Amino acid sequence: ETGVTQTPRHLVMGMTNKKSLKCEQHLGHNAMYWYKQSAKKPLELMFVYSLEERVENNSVPSRFSPECPNSSHLFLHLHTLQPEDSALYLCASSQELGDEQFFGPGTRLTVL
């Protein structure tokens, strides 16, 4: 595997479910990011990690909970989501904060 991978690629969940999105980067980067892309809206930065420490939490509701166990892996834990949370969730990484970001293919999430 090369680059940034995300699993699953597609996810359908009910509002009472708990699920997790996984991101893995094989680039040796030190910074990782979660973005949300809703239909017809620009990408929104959700969370930023540098060397496994969270450096940004852009007023994201607590039903989204990130986890960065090491510099290669990033998770987004989801619980009691709302239908308006349906979107494409993108993970990215960069060598250091501020360097160009490399994106994964995204997880298409649908909340019923």
Next chain:
Amino acid sequence: DAKTTQPTSMDCAEGRAANLPCNHSTISGNEYVYWYRQIHSQGPQYIIHGLKNNETNEMASLIITEDRKSSTLILPHATLRDTAVYYCIVRVYSNYQLIWGAGTKLIIKP
């Protein structure tokens, strides 16, 4: 970070050069110009960035005007696979926040 203005959409014939403009009239001296693209249902892909000088890599060329108020991304020989939304972003290098606009939807036609 400075705001950018891009056309909503553009067409280009396959094999021709695609020239995508971006206005960033309020850019500061320490802000770089970045270009990304997003092919349908995929994650954005980094293309190129520059500060003052023109830049070229295997994907594209970036031409920045002398006053730095605008720039043009050039795809020298567009193919159907270049059909995507192209985003022009300006930011201070140390600022990891990318302010994403609506971008330009580029359609390459056979």
